[in-house]
Amino acid sequence: MHYNECSCMTPTTGAAPSTFFSAVQFVMAAQCLIRTKDWPEDAELQDSEEFDFIIVGAGTAGSILANRLTEIEDWKVLLVEAGGDPPIESDIPGLTDSLYGSKFDWKYTTVNNGLTSQANKGGNIKWPRGKMLGGSSSINVMAHVKGHPKDFQSWYDEGNEEWHPDIVNQYYHKAESLQDHSLKKNSAIQNEYGQHGPLLINTYNVTNTTFLEEMLTAFDEIGMKPVEDLNTVHNMGSGRFRVTATDGKRISSATAYLNPARNRKNLKVAKNSYVTKILLDGKTATGIEMDRNGHKYKLKAKLEVIVSAGTINTPQLLMLSGIGPKKHLEENNIPTVLDSPMVGQNLHDHTNIPTLVFADEPEKMDETTKDMESLRYLYDRKGYLAYHSYQDLTAFYSADPEATYPDFQALVLFHYKNDGSVEEFASGYVKSVEDSVLKLGKNRAMFQVRISVLHPYSRGNISLNSNDPYDYPLIYYNNFSDDRDLDATVTAIKMFLKIVDTKFLKSIGAITGRLELPACDGYELNSDAYLRCIAVNMASTIYHPVSTAKMGRDISNSVVSSRLKVHGIDHLRVIDASVMPSITSGNINAPTVMIAERAADLIKEDYNKLA
Numbered sequence: 001m002h003y004n005e006c007s008c009m010t011p012t013t014g015a016a017p018s019t020f021f022s023a024v025q026f027v028m029a030a031q032c033l034i035r036t037k038d039w040p041e042d043a044e045l046q047d048s049e050e051f052d053f054i055i056v057g058a059g060t061a062g063s064i065l066a067n068r069l070t071e072i073e074d075w076k077v078l079l080v081e082a083g084g085d086p087p088i089e090s091d092i093p094g095l096t097d098s099l100y101g102s103k104f105d106w107k108y109t110t111v112n113n114g115l116t117s118q119a120n121k122g123g124n125i126k127w128p129r130g131k132m133l134g135g136s137s138s139i140n141v142m143a144h145v146k147g148h149p150k151d152f153q154s155w156y157d158e159g160n161e162e163w164h165p166d167i168v169n170q171y172y173h174k175a176e177s178l179q180d181h182s183l184k185k186n187s188a189i190q191n192e193y194g195q196h197g198p199l200l201i202n203t204y205n206v207t208n209t210t211f212l213e214e215m216l217t218a219f220d221e222i223g224m225k226p227v228e229d230l231n232t233v234h235n236m237g238s239g240r241f242r243v244t245a246t247d248g249k250r251i252s253s254a255t256a257y258l259n260p261a262r263n264r265k266n267l268k269v270a271k272n273s274y275v276t277k278i279l280l281d282g283k284t285a286t287g288i289e290m291d292r293n294g295h296k297y298k299l300k301a302k303l304e305v306i307v308s309a310g311t312i313n314t315p316q317l318l319m320l321s322g323i324g325p326k327k328h329l330e331e332n333n334i335p336t337v338l339d340s341p342m343v344g345q346n347l348h349d350h351t352n353i354p355t356l357v358f359a360d361e362p363e364k365m366d367e368t369t370k371d372m373e374s375l376r377y378l379y380d381r382k383g384y385l386a387y388h389s390y391q392d393l394t395a396f397y398s399a400d401p402e403a404t405y406p407d408f409q410a411l412v413l414f415h416y417k418n419d420g421s422v423e424e425f426a427s428g429y430v431k432s433v434e435d436s437v438l439k440l441g442k443n444r445a446m447f448q449v450r451i452s453v454l455h456p457y458s459r460g461n462i463s464l465n466s467n468d469p470y471d472y473p474l475i476y477y478n479n480f481s482d483d484r485d486l487d488a489t490v491t492a493i494k495m496f497l498k499i500v501d502t503k504f505l506k507s508i509g510a511i512t513g514r515l516e517l518p519a520c521d522g523y524e525l526n527s528d529a530y531l532r533c534i535a536v537n538m539a540s541t542i543y544h545p546v547s548t549a550k551m552g553r554d555i556s557n558s559v560v561s562s563r564l565k566v567h568g569i570d571h572l573r574v575i576d577a578s579v580m581p582s583i584t585s586g587n588i589n590a591p592t593v594m595i596a597e598r599a600a601d602l603i604k605e606d607y608n609k610l611a
């Protein structure tokens, strides 16, 4: 073809190229507009510099504490974070998955115990954790689920007097600001949420709501009644998630709390800085030892060191500093400062079993639609990038239909027909399971329903691998060590599988289908024995580990007091998900936010600074 034959290349008056060039410029600029640019500066530090408070970890809890404590102008605060600024992928809900396994993830895995999760490649479970400002709130799925008042009543009844459900509710309200205008019209929902807090709560900008509505009708048919707002009815029924995202963008603890405080003169933030030890003078915390680009700093805390390093790193740091079970410290050649037997113990989580349903719909988005949706996201923050692939749906239910406290949670994740994500999912399993998923999924859409028992009995622990702070701790999950959890899991799956017989699911030809695992070969499909076998072998996590520095009355049964002070050590607190006495009914980021908000006021109260 000659140049002249291509009408597109015929010289023009310039209007067309200039119009398209403007469009390209708009697209380039729109991408920059997404990016959060308000991260705090990386502070310069002097060795032996003194602060009033040093907070270890800028995650969900740590970022909140940094903001609330620097509200007191004469308190000088240092926030230390092992990671750096979150990348643009963290801002865009639809790209969250690309962070897993990246440098923004600690990439922890559980220890292979040879018994559970044997269908997973490596026989272990991946436990992602955010390593950046915002911590796991910068990598999570953004569901904002506040648990059930009974969860907090049980904390309170165990002697944790600062955590009565009414007080807890007050601190949820302090944190929240409900954005969804249609929900605000309902006074019960409006009253359930705070209206003026830093954490913006909304509903994902999902565009294909017809499909969601059909699914909710199916939930209704199996007794999981759809409700407008699950938090308002304390998690009984089914519905769309409230999320910490608004205008199609993530709201992490860092964007909600840390960035607005970044210019305060009494706050310093040290990024890419790893705390290796809490410094102690006898049984008093005096500061931290920190590694920044190979340079070791010793920094002093006049009032307190606050450990907010999360459920895995918090007990690791306590033990590296000589606070933990004496025998375990001795095995790792760490001099015992305080024999605190519960450090690292009581680990539990919401184990999840991916229950697979295959069906004719929904169809895969074609590439042109996908491209148009990406452009649309740049234009108005809608389209598939505006929500996480967990879409929106969840259901809370119980074995007893009359129950008012949920036993189980199911989260629904869709994989479009012939979508590459099915292969990616299947590749996490041993060959026989991988092949059966691919066979069942050929020319079908896949629904991955992640089913969890909300209140497990099994307990695991976090242990040290050695006294080297750079050696990853060992995660002994022990998730089915109590048989009641496996029985409950089978009940939960069976109850959920009734969905395959609902009108909508039947209309799209839904089937379950056998997953090929030699261990489960002899069992009839979907029999109790088969589901038990699948549950044991396919067990994974929904990423909610808690309780490895639990609060309680004394050192024999807990690590911290109701005011989150470490038993037996002065000037040291733990404030993060590890202090929960037991896990809440649902996703745990919102409870961790509430804990940090409450703890900030407990600290202010202790120093007579509460307004």
Ligand SMILES: Cc1cc2nc3c(=O)[nH]c(=O)nc-3n(C[C@H](O)[C@H](O)[C@H](O)COP(=O)(O)OP(=O)(O)OC[C@H]3O[C@@H](n4cnc5c(N)ncnc54)[C@H](O)[C@@H]3O)c2cc1C
Residues within 6 Å of the ligand: 056, 057, 058, 059, 060, 061, 062, 080, 081, 082, 083, 127, 128, 129, 130, 131, 132, 133, 134, 135, 136, 137, 139, 140, 141, 142, 143, 144, 145, 273, 274, 275, 276, 308, 309, 310, 311, 313, 314, 317, 542, 543, 544, 545, 576, 577, 578, 587, 588, 589, 590, 592
């Ligand atoms: C993939 C994923 C999806 C999830 N989805 C949801 C969801 O949709 N909804 C929900 O409610 N919950 C969800 N969760 C759980 C929730 O996000 C976490 O429970 C919560 O963020 C925990 O907060 P935290 O403050 O305890 O710890 P983190 O937020 O993990 O913060 C700990 C911080 O400490 C830093 N740190 C650790 N050790 C050191 C050290 N030695 N020195 C310096 N810094 C250190 C870490 O880098 C991190 O930034 C999810 C979690 C994950 C991982």
